[in-house]
Amino acid sequence: MSTPLPPFALFDGLLDDAAVFPPGNFPLEEAIARRMRRRGTAAARYVGPLLLPVALIDEALACATPLTISVVGRPGASTGALLAAAEKVVASAGHSLAGIELPHGSDWRNALALGVPLAVEIPAGPDGLERLSDITEVDGQVHVKLRTGSTPHNPVPTPAQLGAFIVGCLSQDLAFKLTGGLHHPITGEPAGAGETQFGFLNVLVATDAALAGAGASAVEDLLASRETDALVGTLRSLSADRAATIRATFHSYGCCDVLDPVHALSDHGLIEERI
Known part of the structure; x- marks a missing residue:
């Protein structure tokens, strides 16, 4: 029988609830019902805020269930519309604003005024990496976001591109989050x-390696690895301090069905709970 990881928070809040986004595409009512069913269960500790587009904010705020919401805009979204939606959440009774996710553009800094965490999305590749220096000028509060799932306009990044992104964020002392895929x-x-x-x-393993000084090539190899036992073994060997450092860098990722990765963690013996 495998021994679970020590009781530290490597996976706590790792999964942002993107149930209403593709490929899940759950109706908001069902997404909220799923969150309600998870409350008080062993799985709840691994799940972060509910990610919602501007179009669903009014409907969500009409819900009697208190929600912790991050307002999300994909590339091309209006920063003004995102801010207006976020302000509605702040002003609502019973609901709370966890953050704003928005594309990098000329006016992304306007979102700093609300004083909540921001995730600023950049594209994969050299064009995106050039934008890191603009984001790192802001002290705290801001994560960098990269899309790791495909859309009609964005293919899945290559291991080299994702590795360069992770190493690039670390070189600028920036935390990151991922979304999709x-x-x-x-x-x-x-x-x-x-x-x-x-x-x-x-x-998670690639981030740990980058924090230990591995270069982009080694990080790329870990991202492409299919060696389950080696990857799981690395995570099982982590100290609490090292795990905390990983999560301070790799903040979270958006997932449309958060129970899938929780089940996977349980199946691999990485959490004590059998979900």
């Missing part, structure tokens, strides 16, 4: 996916 623990080509999907355990 991280449905499975280990990198692979899931049946029906038609493309490689990164494993979220790969990202």
Whole structure:
């Protein structure tokens, strides 16, 4: 029998609840009902805020259930509209604003006025890396966000691109979050996916390696690794302090069905609970 990790918070709040976004596309009512069913369960500790687009904010605020919300805008979204929606959450009774996710653009700094955490999305590749210096000028409060799942306008980044992103964030002392595609623990080509999907355990191990001074090539290899036992073994060997440092860098990732990765953690013996 495998021995679970020591009781530190490597996975706590790792999963931002993106139930209403593709490929889940759950109706808001169902997304909220799912959150309610998880409250008080062993799985709840691993799940962060509910991610919502501007179009669903009014409907969410009409809900009697207190919600912790992050307002999300994809590339091309209006910063003004995102701020207006976020201000509605702040002014609402019973609900709370966890943060704002918005694309990098000329006016992204306007969102700093609300004083909540921001996740500023950049594209993969050299163009995105050039924007890191603009984001690092802001002291605290801001994470960098990269899309790791494909959209009609953005393919899945390569291991080299994701590795360069992680190393680039560390070089600028920036924390990051990811979104899309991280449905499975280990990198692979899931049946029906038609493309490689990164494993979220790969990202945790790759982040640990980058923090230890590994270069982009070594980080790339870990992101592409299919060696389940080695990846899980690395995570099982972590000290509490090292785990905390990883999570201070890799903040979270958006997931449309948060129970899938929680089940995977349980299956690999990385958490004590059998979900």
